[in-house]
Amino acid sequence: MSPLRPRRTETLIIGSGPGGAVTGAVLAEAGRDVLMLEEGADLALDAAAPFSCDEMLLKYRNAGVSVALGNSKLAWVEGRCVGGGSEINRGLYHRTPEYILEEWTRRFQVKDLQPAVMRPHFEACETVARVEYAHHRAPEISRRLQSGAEVHGWHAGEAPRLYTYSPEEALRSSAPPGGKQSMSATFVPRFRQAGGQLLSSTRVRRLRREGSFWIAETEQRGADGGRHRSEVRADRIVVACGAVQTPALLRRSGMTRNIGNTLRFHPMVKVVADFGEMVNRAGDYDPVHQIREFEPQIGMGCSISTPAQLGMALAGQKDAWSLVREHWQNMGLYYVQSSGGSARVRNVRGFVDPMVRVRFEEDDLALLAVNLARLATALFAAGARRIYPCIPGYPVLETRADIASLPDKLRPADGSLTSVHVFSSCPMGEDERVCAVNSFGAMFGTEGLYINDASLLCTPTGVNPQGTVMAVARRNAIAMLERRSR
Numbered sequence: 001m002s003p004l005r006p007r008r009t010e011t012l013i014i015g016s017g018p019g020g021a022v023t024g025a026v027l028a029e030a031g032r033d034v035l036m037l038e039e040g041a042d043l044a045l046d047a048a049a050p051f052s053c054d055e056m057l058l059k060y061r062n063a064g065v066s067v068a069l070g071n072s073k074l075a076w077v078e079g080r081c082v083g084g085g086s087e088i089n090r091g092l093y094h095r096t097p098e099y100i101l102e103e104w105t106r107r108f109q110v111k112d113l114q115p116a117v118m119r120p121h122f123e124a125c126e127t128v129a130r131v132e133y134a135h136h137r138a139p140e141i142s143r144r145l146q147s148g149a150e151v152h153g154w155h156a157g158e159a160p161r162l163y164t165y166s167p168e169e170a171l172r173s174s175a176p177p178g179g180k181q182s183m184s185a186t187f188v189p190r191f192r193q194a195g196g197q198l199l200s201s202t203r204v205r206r207l208r209r210e211g212s213f214w215i216a217e218t219e220q221r222g223a224d225g226g227r228h229r230s231e232v233r234a235d236r237i238v239v240a241c242g243a244v245q246t247p248a249l250l251r252r253s254g255m256t257r258n259i260g261n262t263l264r265f266h267p268m269v270k271v272v273a274d275f276g277e278m279v280n281r282a283g284d285y286d287p288v289h290q291i292r293e294f295e296p297q298i299g300m301g302c303s304i305s306t307p308a309q310l311g312m313a314l315a316g317q318k319d320a321w322s323l324v325r326e327h328w329q330n331m332g333l334y335y336v337q338s339s340g341g342s343a344r345v346r347n348v349r350g351f352v353d354p355m356v357r358v359r360f361e362e363d364d365l366a367l368l369a370v371n372l373a374r375l376a377t378a379l380f381a382a383g384a385r386r387i388y389p390c391i392p393g394y395p396v397l398e399t400r401a402d403i404a405s406l407p408d409k410l411r412p413a414d415g416s417l418t419s420v421h422v423f424s425s426c427p428m429g430e431d432e433r434v435c436a437v438n439s440f441g442a443m444f445g446t447e448g449l450y451i452n453d454a455s456l457l458c459t460p461t462g463v464n465p466q467g468t469v470m471a472v473a474r475r476n477a478i479a480m481l482e483r484r485s486r
């Protein structure tokens with residue numbers, strides 16, 4: 001390992017996902033000297049086809065293989081590239097529900113989180129990263145979910161996305177999808193245009209305090225495959241490595257108070273519905289409909305349903321690949337997600353990645369089972385001829401009456417839970433008994449160290465979280481400029 005020249009900056013941001021990119025743009029546009037370090041590579045949005053195996057290899061941490069162990073198992077995924085999770089997600093977008101903001105204010109004593117205070121931050125982020133509806137371009141598998149919900153009188157609808165659908169494309173049926181509004185297409189270019197510096201393929205190993213400075217110990221992967229160690233000296237550090245890596249970095253650096261004890265997620269279980277007729281075509285836009293009747297405890301939606309995704313979902317079925325080959329155009333993949341379970345993030349000596357230890361209560365597993373049955377009811381109402389629960393050993397459902405044969409609780413050993421939303425590992429607020437940082441992300445008991453990413457969200461949002469991550473990051477970055485946070 002060869003050392004690189006040490007650097008000096010006023011503000012160092014670690015991580016370029018929605019938390020880091022929004023923070024960087026706000027600070028750089030205010031004329032501050034900002035350096036951003038990102039562990040992953042700097043890749044074009046179209047460096048790999050969306051939701052493909054190539055994309056997983058290029059842009060996901062550990063090629064998409066991360067598992068939390070405990071009394072049940074949970075597989076989750078994180079982005080690792082410039083733009084973080086925003087590069088690989090669907091960008092389904094919601095502002096934080098007002099009842100969630102109220103709960104955080106009440107339980108965690110977070111200041112300045114009223115809906116009226118947050119509104120300008122949502123609006124400003126939505127101006128930079130545009131949020132649009134697909135409307136008539138939504139694919140049939142997506143609309144089916146809505147029609148099934150309507151039969152039961154459940155609240156359902158289309159979620160907007162961080163995405164631009166160009167009107168011309170809608171007229172050309174074979175046109176590729178429009179433009180994704182990821183961080184590499186929105187806030188990162190703004191950060192750079194305003195003079196911000198970004199170093200990709202550079203991981204921060206540890207932080208330490210030296211006099212009035214912070215030192216970040218870094219390791220950069222060179223084009224030659226070699227690893228080069230160096231240091232960055234900064235007046236202020238903003239940690240925005242995402243909800244698992246942020247507590248891991250802070251704990252490696254000796255900071256442990258309320259750090260990494262309360263990781264939360266939206267655990268999901270899935271089913272494949274076969275409608276017995278063409279509902280799924282190559283080149284369709286991504287699905288966007290969601291059932292919102294049971295929020296905040298439960299969300300339901302339609303997932304990406306390419307043959308590859310259907311193949312993975314049906315892997316537990318006999319003859320899975322011939323099922324997919326022959327029927328994929330009749331099939332859609334759907335999910336139920338809850339807010340249950342909690343986990344701890346801990347480093348293990350000798351390992352680069354932290355260990356995530358998860359715990360689900362019996363009620364969490366029962367709630368998922370009840371709602372898996374509800375989802376199946378909606379899909380039969382929407383015309384499904386057969387439903388395959390994506391849980392090994394579960395029966396294939398041929399009729400609505402078969403739903404009664406589903407277990408009333410997921411078994412901890414099923415190991416079928418997944419999540420793409422992680423948060424709450426370092427909650428913000430003024431209640432120092434449970435919070436890691438104050439209401440604006442400043443670490444208690446030290447100077448010049450901030451968290452500004454999904455780790456801050458006090459509890460699950462119940463809805464897709466990126467809108468909340470961005471708006472909270474903007475609010476906190478402005479507070480840093482105004483020095484309200486310290």
Ligand SMILES: Cc1cc2nc3c(=O)[nH]c(=O)nc-3n(C[C@H](O)[C@H](O)[C@H](O)COP(=O)(O)OP(=O)(O)OC[C@H]3O[C@@H](n4cnc5c(N)ncnc54)[C@H](O)[C@@H]3O)c2cc1C
Pocket residue numbers: 014015016017018019020037038039040077078079080081082083084085086088089090091092093094202203204205240241242243245246249420421422452453454455464465466467469
């Ligand atoms: C597959 C998938 C689908 C999703 N779908 C949606 C959706 O439709 N809608 C929605 O609202 N949300 C969605 N999400 C969640 C959303 O992407 C996240 O909430 C959001 O990206 C979190 O932002 P963040 O800044 O906290 O962290 P991240 O986006 O995880 O960014 C953290 C960055 O920090 C870097 N990093 C980590 N450790 C270090 C280190 N030590 N040194 C340097 N850099 C480091 C990482 O490489 C990463 O790029 C999805 C997520 C995934 C993975």
